[in-house]
Amino acid sequence: xxxxxxxxxxxxxxxxxxxxxxxxAVDGVNLEIKKDEVFALVGESGCGKSAMALSISRLHxxxxxxxxxxxxxxxxxxxxxxxxxMNNVRxxxxxxxxxxxxxxxxxLMRIGAQIEETLTYHTNLxxxxxxxxxxxxxxxxxxxxxxxxxxxxxxxxxxGMRQRSVIAIAIAAKPDLIIADEPTTALDVTIQxxxxxxxxxxxxxxxxxxxxxxxxxxxxxxxxxxxAVMYAGQIVETATVYDxxxxxxxxxxxxxLHSMPSALTEEARLHTIQGIVPxxxxxxxxxxxxxxxxxxxxxxxxxxxxxxxxxxxxxxVLCTCYKTFALGGGTHGTA
Amino acid sequence: xxxxxxxxxxxxxxxxxGILGRVVDWVKAVDGVSFTIxEGQTLGLVGESGSGKSTIxxxxxxxxxxTAGKILFDGKDITRSVRKxxxxxxKSVQMIFQDVYSSLNPRKRVLDIIAEPLRxxxxxxxxxxxxxxxxxxxxxxxxxxxxxxYPFEFSGGQRQRIGVARAIALKPKLIxxxxxxxxxxxxxxxxxxNHLKDIQQELGxxxxxxxxxxxxxxxxxxxxTIMHNARFVETGTREDIYNEATHIYTKRLIAAIPDIDxxxxxxxxxxxxxxxxxxxxxxxxxxxxxxxxxxxKPVSDTHYxxxx
Numbered sequence: 038x039x040x041x042x043x044x045x046x047x048x049x050x051x052x053x054x055x056x057x058x059x060x061x062a063v064d065g066v067n068l069e070i071k072k073d074e075v076f077a078l079v080g081e082s083g084c085g086k087s088a089m090a091l092s093i094s095r096l097h098x099x100x101x102x103x104x105x106x107x108x109x110x111x112x113x114x115x116x117x118x119x120x121x122x123m124n125n126v127r128x129x130x131x132x133x134x135x136x137x138x139x140x141x142x143x144x145l146m147r148i149g150a151q152i153e154e155t156l157t158y159h160t161n162l163x164x165x166x167x168x169x170x171x172x173x174x175x176x177x178x179x180x181x182x183x184x185x186x187x188x189x190x191x192x193x194x195x196x197g198m199r200q201r202s203v204i205a206i207a208i209a210a211k212p213d214l215i216i217a218d219e220p221t222t223a224l225d226v227t228i229q230x231x232x233x234x235x236x237x238x239x240x241x242x243x244x245x246x247x248x249x250x251x252x253x254x255x256x257x258x259x260x261x262x263x264x265a266v267m268y269a270g271q272i273v274e275t276a277t278v279y280d281x282x283x284x285x286x287x288x289x290x291x292x293x294l295h296s297m298p299s300a301l302t303e304e305a306r307l308h309t310i311q312g313i314v315p316x317x318x319x320x321x322x323x324x325x326x327x328x329x330x331x332x333x334x335x336x337x338x339x340x341x342x343x344x345x346x347x348x349x350x351x352x353x354v355l356c357t358c359y360k361t362f363a364l365g366g367g368t369h370g371t372a
Numbered sequence: 373x374x375x376x377x378x379x380x381x382x383x384x385x386x387x388x389x390g391i392l393g394r395v396v397d398w399v400k401a402v403d404g405v406s407f408t409i410x411e412g413q414t415l416g417l418v419g420e421s422g423s424g425k426s427t428i429x430x431x432x433x434x435x436x437x438x439t440a441g442k443i444l445f446d447g448k449d450i451t452r453s454v455r456k457x458x459x460x461x462x463k464s465v466q467m468i469f470q471d472v473y474s475s476l477n478p479r480k481r482v483l484d485i486i487a488e489p490l491r492x493x494x495x496x497x498x499x500x501x502x503x504x505x506x507x508x509x510x511x512x513x514x515x516x517x518x519x520x521x522y523p524f525e526f527s528g529g530q531r532q533r534i535g536v537a538r539a540i541a542l543k544p545k546l547i548x549x550x551x552x553x554x555x556x557x558x559x560x561x562x563x564x565x566n567h568l569k570d571i572q573q574e575l576g577x578x579x580x581x582x583x584x585x586x587x588x589x590x591x592x593x594x595x596x597t598i599m600h601n602a603r604f605v606e607t608g609t610r611e612d613i614y615n616e617a618t619h620i621y622t623k624r625l626i627a628a629i630p631d632i633d634x635x636x637x638x639x640x641x642x643x644x645x646x647x648x649x650x651x652x653x654x655x656x657x658x659x660x661x662x663x664x665x666x667x668x669k670p671v672s673d674t675h676y677x678x679x680x
Binding site for chain 2: 082226228230233234258260279293294297308314
């Protein structure tokens with residue numbers, strides 16, 4: 038593990054129980070999050086990106102979830118920590134921002150009290166100091182009137198203000214890592230822009246890393262440093278944001294980029310991916326998992342046991358099927 | 373002649389208060405909007421949450437009470453009759469909903485879901501009905517053996533296509549699409565949008581396409597209108613809006629779209645900052661008392677902007 042690595046994920050497997058059997062939603066993920074970087078995890082619903090985020094902070098329901106592998110945070114394995122140790126990590130070392138700010142907050146607690154709660158658990162500040170810090174945080178996340186917001190309840194705030202409050206809670210104890218799970222998906226586009234600008238500004242201000250989980254490639258292009266694209270529980274491509282958008286390699290990444298309707302250009306038809314995302318139970322467990330979505334490609338193009346290929350320094354892609362550049366051939370097929 | 377003509381539509385919701393539950397105030401969800409849709413046209417209605425865009429769609433379908441204004445369909449005034457169950461207008465206007473999980477009855481088979489409008493308006497034998505449902509399923513790219521399945525057996529994109537099949541069952545002239553792809557993944561969204569475009573070309577249906585996603589709207593609509601604070605702030609063709617946005621709100625909306633090119637990140641952020649500063653500075657220029665939107669004034673033949 039090099040010095041600038043903050044979080045290292047080794048062969049992580051997260052399995053959910055369905056009818057008595059466990060099926061891996063995250064299937065052998067290896068990742069390194071460096072210090073002070075925004076690492077984006079992109080994929081469609083059901084690809085395992087949220088399951089992975091929840092397992093890092095161990096927020097999954099242990100009654101029907103199994104985790105295997107290692108999640109090393111500053112060299113310590115989060116998966117083998119006791120619940121008490123984990124409580125110190127959550128909020129203290131790792132902050133979380135969720136998709137829906139209204140359900141992420143306690144509806145019966147004032148905003149100020151919710152920020153102070155984090156401070157109570159992770160700092161030794163006195164009451165007056167906590168209040169001062171909470172007000173400072175509210176100002177930091179761009180509240181127009183911090184003193185008023187401090188005494189308000191979540192339902193009194195607009196969507197953007199709520200998400201700002203959640204961010205204030207997440208950064209209260211100055212964690213080194215923030216996991217943001219679709220932080221702007223529930224927001225309007227102008228509010229989304231404000232929140233993204235805020236996240237970017239916070240990062241340049243205090244440093245710290247962020248894992249940004251999203252399905253929106255435009256958000257990735259706007260804020261991320263490095264990107265991993267997930268499909269069916271595996272990471273199919275990792276690269277810097279510039280490499281990924283300039284030179285997408287894996288057929289899944291290319292398809293995703295092509296199927297986006299753009300506000301900046303017009304096309305007659307949108308690119309679609311043949312077939313549907315396989316359900317957890319029906320995931321192909323051997324060979325290239327994307328093979329059935331590109332059936333016009335000969336089986337010999339795929340590897341029997343796909344491995345990662347470093348195409349240019351730092352740009353990894355799974356399986357050899359990336360070598361075929363043709364996007365055509367039945368791509369407009371329907372399910 | 374326009375297929376649908378909406379004149380100075382107002383939808384105000386009462387706010388009840390006090391011990392007696394009297395009406396103490398009104399929420400003006402839609403406050404005086406006019407527009408027309410001609411046959412086979414797609415009009416995009418863009419706005420943020422709370423701008424009143426969905427209320428317009430609901431008012432046209434008779435799902436919310438109209439406070440004032442007129443709705444003409446095929447030249448006939450249907451403002452009063454829109455809420456009547458068997459009015460022929462009901463047959464000609466259909467809706468596609470946003471939430472594919474709650475808009476299909478979970479206890480009905482796909483066959484019954486798609487056949488429901490047919491059963492309401494047309495007298496078909498069992499065999500004829502089945503044939504029509506199979507045809508409709510084929511149009512949206514689903515195989516006929518799906519007819520006996522239940523909604524939970526389908527993915528989000530497939531469900532939305534069932535919703536589309538139901539909406540086109542009676543060969544309507546107008547479909548109100550209220551955020552039809554917002555809940556779907558990009559690759560699935562692309563499938564549904566392609567189907568909507570194909571169907572329009574085949575059947576000549578007009579769409580009122582309500583969305584907050586400027587990318588989707590640009591792809592789908594030749595004409596669009598931007599809504600803010602219950603009023604239209606700008607209407608025009610795609611080129612008018614995207615290349616020559618005039619109203620400060622439209623400019624702000626367009627500046628907020630994240631670009632897919634990471635190299636333009638800094639440039640976009642700077643542009644966004646500039647437009648936002650301008651938006652704060654020019655409040656008085658574009659809004660009456662900081663909120664009211666002015667009446668639309670023509671800038672060119674197709675392009676209208678709300679200004680003093």
